[in-house]
Amino acid sequence: DxxxxxxxxxxxxxxxxxxxxxxxxxxxxxxxxWYRQDPGLGLRLIYFSYDVKMKEKGDIPEGxxxxxxxxxxxxxxxxxxxxNQTSMYLCASSDRGLGWVVDTQYFGPGTRxxxx
Amino acid sequence: xxKIEQNSEALNIQEGKTATLTCNYTNYxxxxxxWYRQDPGRGPVFLxxxxxxxxxxxxxxxxVTFDTTLKQSLFHITASQPADSATYLCAAKTGxxxxxxxxxxxxxxxx
Numbered sequence: 001d002x003x004x005x006x007x008x009x010x011x012x013x014x015x016x017x018x019x020x021x022x023x024x025x026x027x028x029x030x031x032x033x034w035y036r037q038d039p040g041l042g043l044r045l046i047y048f049s050y051d052v053k054m055k056e057k058g059d060i061p062e063g064x065x066x067x068x069x070x071x072x073x074x075x076x077x078x079x080x081x082x083x084n085q086t087s088m089y090l091c092a093s094s095d096r097g098l099g100w101v102v103d104t105q106y107f108g109p110g111t112r113x114x115x116x
Numbered sequence: 117x118x119k120i121e122q123n124s125e126a127l128n129i130q131e132g133k134t135a136t137l138t139c140n141y142t143n144y145x146x147x148x149x150x151w152y153r154q155d156p157g158r159g160p161v162f163l164x165x166x167x168x169x170x171x172x173x174x175x176x177x178x179x180v181t182f183d184t185t186l187k188q189s190l191f192h193i194t195a196s197q198p199a200d201s202a203t204y205l206c207a208a209k210t211g212x213x214x215x216x217x218x219x220x221x222x223x224x225x226x227x
Contacts, residue, residue: 043205
């Protein structure tokens with residue numbers, strides 16, 4: 001059974017704190033993604049990584065950075081948390097999606113982050 | 117820009133009826149569309165994929181259609197049950213290795 005795990009289900013942080021969200025997948029997928037999901041706005045891509053140490057900005061990268069030192073692990077970093085970063089954060093992974101291979105995404109359970 | 121649109125209003129139906137959800141796409145022609153289910157407080161879970169050369173795809177009580185002329189996919193749940201209540205997301209490939217998701221339609225099935 002495929003599995004994507006996230007380090008925390010719920011997290012409460014203070015404004016200005018540095019926040020680390022970790023994601024681990026056990027499917028040997030090349031691609032990993034970080035999204036945030038807010039009511040009415042749907043899933044918005046923050047960053048994605050298509051290989052170890054490789055990353056690409058998504059639609060809303062401001063205020064975030066990422067790290068992928070190992071294939072199975074993808075970290076999202078909030079350098080200085082702000083209240084407008086209160087959200088549900090979802091990690092996903094997928095196959096490369098080349099040729100006939102489909103890049104279905106497998107999601108983790110999500111981290112509900114509250115910044116006070 | 118490439119866009120996926122789903123009806124943001126919740127769909128309320130009676131148990132046993134067929135639920136039909138709509139996904140429209142604009143400004144491109146995806147090779148395939150994917151449908152996901154999301155329960156409250158959880159990550160989306162993949163349900164079905166339909167390719168552009170397939171008119172219809174079925175899996176148990178689920179049926180998906182893909183109309184490239186209308187630029188639309190319909191997602192049907194037949195003999196719906198309260199356990200089918202969830203938000204359903206449509207997604208299509210955009211650019212390199214990425215998917216764009218619709219905002220989802222919430223389905224509520226009443227006993």
